[in-house]
Amino acid sequence: MRKMSVASAPGKTILFGEHSVVYDEPAIAGAVNKRASVKIQESLNNYSTLKSYDLGFEVILNTRRGTYKLVKGKPGIIRYILNAMGKFHDHSNIDMTLGLNLPIGSGLGSSAAVTVATIAALHDYHGVPITKEKLAEEAHGVEQDVQGIASPLDTLVSTNGGLVYLSREKRIVRFDKPLDAPFVIGFTNKYGNTGKMVKHVRHLKDNYPELINPVISTMGKIANEARIAILKNDIDRIADLMNLNQGLLDGLGVNTYELSRMIYTARENGALASKITGSGGGGSIISLCKNSTVDNVANAINKEDSTIKVKFSGEGVLVNRRSPPFN
Ligand SMILES: Nc1ncnc2c1ncn2[C@@H]1O[C@H](COP(=O)(O)OP(=O)(O)O)[C@@H](O)[C@H]1O
Ligand SMILES: C[C@@](O)(CCOP(=O)(O)O)CC(=O)O
Numbered sequence: 001m002r003k004m005s006v007a008s009a010p011g012k013t014i015l016f017g018e019h020s021v022v023y024d025e026p027a028i029a030g031a032v033n034k035r036a037s038v039k040i041q042e043s044l045n046n047y048s049t050l051k052s053y054d055l056g057f058e059v060i061l062n063t064r065r066g067t068y069k070l071v072k073g074k075p076g077i078i079r080y081i082l083n084a085m086g087k088f089h090d091h092s093n094i095d096m097t098l099g100l101n102l103p104i105g106s107g108l109g110s111s112a113a114v115t116v117a118t119i120a121a122l123h124d125y126h127g128v129p130i131t132k133e134k135l136a137e138e139a140h141g142v143e144q145d146v147q148g149i150a151s152p153l154d155t156l157v158s159t160n161g162g163l164v165y166l167s168r169e170k171r172i173v174r175f176d177k178p179l180d181a182p183f184v185i186g187f188t189n190k191y192g193n194t195g196k197m198v199k200h201v202r203h204l205k206d207n208y209p210e211l212i213n214p215v216i217s218t219m220g221k222i223a224n225e226a227r228i229a230i231l232k233n234d235i236d237r238i239a240d241l242m243n244l245n246q247g248l249l250d251g252l253g254v255n256t257y258e259l260s261r262m263i264y265t266a267r268e269n270g271a272l273a274s275k276i277t278g279s280g281g282g283g284s285i286i287s288l289c290k291n292s293t294v295d296n297v298a299n300a301i302n303k304e305d306s307t308i309k310v311k312f313s314g315e316g317v318l319v320n321r322r323s324p325p326f327n
């Protein structure tokens, strides 16, 4: 029987604090019910392979030399997997398969979900016990290597699951109850590149510190206000804070015409709030709706863009389809 390991991890949606979280401000994000899965099998060849039917890529890897040949597809997300293999794999030949049922580059944390699932599968394959804390830390290190700058938010949420508040001290506090309100995620077919958008904000901050620092710290204050509103399930206050957060993201230049189109379409068709989720520059928006308006909002956005129905999910990383006995 060929040695095999399977791990999966959820994507996420950021409610408050994207970009400001990179500068240690608090943030609020939730794991969603769309996941990345990685299967590793002992290879019968004298080389390794990495395939994804969902993303249409195939790679032949020489793990001994650390080189690879892209047989077909785009390299993007492969960089995260190769970085993880460089750190957590030996030179044995393996066949890896990546499954992804969430849109990639769409602000839903595909890079974090793929990275967490890859590392969890590699550690299981090599029989290396690991805690959730260590797994999230290693995954954050991979995102930092590949993107140049990354907060631990995405990889913490993909590892732990649930709706979480990330404090300034980088501790996560899980909300006991998911938000009792329907959301619609709208996404454009123009994906955003997280690394590029984070570097854009860094450039602005370095050039206009006296203007941008107050924006970043106000985003942190909004996240703290939102934490209280979520605990009270004060939907109207959450909505006001989401729209305020959007105004500041716009100021940071991470909005686009397509994202604005979806934001205002959502608001004009009954959404209580609508804002960019994730890095922006493309990708997705998240709209807070009422049960009576959620279908209107989705239908209106679908006229020119796409929507994906996601639910918050309590499930974080799974290894061999069960929540690992993390110590
Ligand atoms: N079709 C694709 N095949 C492989 N990689 C892709 C594809 N589309 C986008 N990518 C890459 O996937 C990564 C997505 O990560 P990121 O930009 O952080 O988006 P997300 O918001 O999903 O985390 C980027 O490195 C991007 O270059
Ligand atoms: C923009 C940022 O705050 C979130 C990135 O989210 P995503 O990769 O677009 O899903 C960057 C980070 O936190 O590392």
Ligand SMILES: [Mg+2]
Pocket: 109, 110, 111, 112, 154, 194
């Ligand atoms: Mg990402």
